[in-house]
Amino acid sequence: MCPIDLERLAKFDTPTVCNVIELFDVRPRNAGFMNGDIRACFPGLPPMVGYATTATFRSMAAPPQGQAYGGLNAQFEALPELPGPAIMVFQDLDQPTTAATFGEVMCTMYKAYGSAGLITSGAGRDLDQVRAIDYPVFTSGTICSHGYCHLPDVNAPVTVGGIAITPGMLLHGDCNGVTTVPLEIANEIPDACAEVMRCEQIILDYCRGGHFTPAGLAEARRECDEGIRKLARQLHRGEQVN
Known part of the structure; x- marks a missing residue:
């Protein structure tokens, strides 16, 4: 290709x-795009296009090893395998969502590594700071704390916005929502x-x-x-x- x-x-x-x-x-006309649970935090930014790198997220309880942001290194190590800029896609496993998936520091790291944006079925925080670096983020809401955040699974299939996302999927998103391509x-x-x-x-x-x-x-x-x-x-x- x-x-x-x-x-x-x-x-x-x-x-x-x-x-x-x-x-x-x-594909069917009612398939392949995320539902209204996933919304652009910064509607004024231009369209986001890139390849999915996936992870699950938890923040209700500490990880077994007790390391905050556990799994982050494995996530960065997987990024060079993508054919282009990464879109970080997270499925929040806590029901209800307990704390924010991302904040200023994580988004700054992702953008520095060439990531095109981030999508989470959970929440975000530090929105003023993330907006200042022009990094597109899509969430189901905002929460002020990160809790016991960690990534149990990296590069595994996830479900976000009502659809299955696998690593390497091409995504396109803007103020109207997100679709797979x-x-x-x-x-x-x-x-x-x-x-x-x-x-x-x-x-x-x-x-x-x-x-x-x-x-x-x-x-x-x-x-x-x-x-x-x-x-x-x-x-x-x-x-x-x-």
Whole structure:
């Protein structure tokens, strides 16, 4: 497989990426993206794109060896195996969440190592400081303490936001949420995104034109839908998108 152009993927918002994935018909339309439990802490940051490195997290009780942040070294040792920047993905095993998965120090370390962002099914803290380093984080909430934080399992399958995440999965996230991106179609998505946006612009331009009628809207929608159907046919036949 050719190297994936992550910079081109990051030029498009996550909903548009999801719309394009649907056109390839490689998975059900209700699968592959995280649910509303996972929210961007910094909605104003640009899209986050990278490869999942996974870990489980606990903070209710001390680890067997009594070492805070136990498992962190194993996590960093696994990062060079990824084909690109890492997105740290944590499943908080405590129910309910007891303490924060991350804070300023962890996020600073991750960013220094080239990580593109972090996702946790649990909580975060030090949000002002993490925002100051422009490091995207996605959580289910915030908690002020880290408790007895440790990572029982590193590079194991996890469940976050209602979906299974395995190491090496390609992820795309922004203020709208997080989706997985099938690797086999990733390099085709940017051109298709641009075409979908061109088609949708037909409706947007009509609605903003100041002469709105039901008939005119129907025509604009017909033209948009026709363009997207043509795109879908091209993608299914493996043709290059113009």
